[in-house]
Amino acid sequence: MPRNDHKLPSSRSRGPSLAVRFYLIAFNALSAAGWAYVIYLALAVFRGQRATSSAYNFFKPLASYVPTSITEFLTPQPKTTNYFSTTLAYFLDPYIPATYESTFSTLGPVQSLAALEILHVLLGFVPSPLPTTVIQVSSRLILVWGIVERFPHTHSSPVYTTMILAWALTEVPRYAYYALSLAGCGVPAWLTWIRYSTFYVLYPIGAGSEALVMLSTIPEWSGGKWEAWSAEDWVKAGLVAIWVPGLWVMYSHMMRMRRKVLGVGKGQKLGSKPKDRLKAE
Template sequence: MSSARSRASGPSLPVRSYLIAFNALSAAGWAYVIYLTLAVFRGQHAPISAYDFFKPLASYVPTSIIEFLIPQPTTTNRFSTTLAYLIRPYFPATYDSTFFALAPVQSLAALEILHVLFGLVRSPLPTTVIQVSSRLILVWGIVERFPHTHSSPIYTTMILAWALTEVPRYAYYALSLAGCGVPGWLTWIRYSTFYVLYPVGAGSEALVMLSTIPEWSGGKWAVWTLEDWVKAGLVAIWVPGLWVMYSHMMRMRRKVLGSGKGQKLGAKPKDRIKAE
């Protein structure tokens, strides 16, 4: 009975305070990523580069990890090169101005897996692992290792989709846990914009990874390395992975906003959760 009452009343004060701080910090970090990205669209640039930011920390990273993160030779394929050429006039390259903020903010999300494992939040473990691990692979295993992705406009669409998803999500959780009330419009944004942002984000993720796979036409796939085949496999499962996340969010939307005709912007939700 006591454990049931404890679960019903939510996390303890120390845990609640920690989660509020975590979500508020994450929301602020992703908002800063949006600011840096939009600054590039306005023709401005960040005053610090990713290399200058991370250089002092390099001595603390194990040698094996440093070797793994050594930039790889430029390798891409005709499809990715053509796609980047077509999109570049509309989306500028933003790596130099955003990565120094994106990397730590996204890496901080790894704590969300621990939050689920230790029962601090009620999010399902599979969807949390899929979302967090796929992004960490993109940030550290792909973008940081392959220099030609730094000039890709698909990198820009990817991080914009991420940031525009995460600012409302973390802000929603922070306000819910603080008990100060969540505006109806924020709840609606949190549980509605995924219809557009998830496909854009997941599609951009797959295309960024695809751009690091060498040309495959004309039998050139025969000389692919094991890593190339692994990346091709990951690209292939991006669609079912997106459906897992999509289905989860549709269930959450029905739970929070209600089913049927949906929820008008600014209306009071039928049910609110403090944390997934």
């Protein structure tokens, strides 16, 4: 699902300790750099180059520490798709290249790093709502490890490419914004505008691609074939069904945040300073 904002500690509140602040700055800076590298790897494929990620060689040894039950769950599944998904891929393939081979060994660790955001909420480092954070992070992890990694035919899917690019183009400004805000060195107006404006395009592309990637792993349903679906297929179909209302909730939230942060509405001009900027953020 699209990513929500977590609130930065207000200067009026006690705020995090110096050590926690340094940690959060490092976390956000590292996350921004990781997602920027994902963009680089994906664009290299668009340019016709075969970019490879060195992150694979670094993280591969860690796989030996993963419990056997988890590795069995991640065992590649046989190809299972439907007419709608194969037809969509047929029309998009000439325009959007497959980027899994170049990007996934970086995407996996970078997206998994976001699981620390749940810990940040639990420890009180950031005042974000726990349920929302858990839903946002877990939905991404399910897509990365429960869908893409388990179903090899998604690796050549053009909507995998649109999904990760929408994610990355959203996350780079988001993490950079938080890193600069926590560092107290001032956030450029252009970065603030990008952070609170590009969601108009990136959220629908990202959420739509997420739903289509998951949909492509569901067997054919026409002609009564849905009667042969497994329990997992029904769960995935249910998740696809809630993607649209989930997108609207996040979309509405970001529009409210944009009005607060950029000062749009109530007679204010775009870019004017809200009456209470810290409260808005």
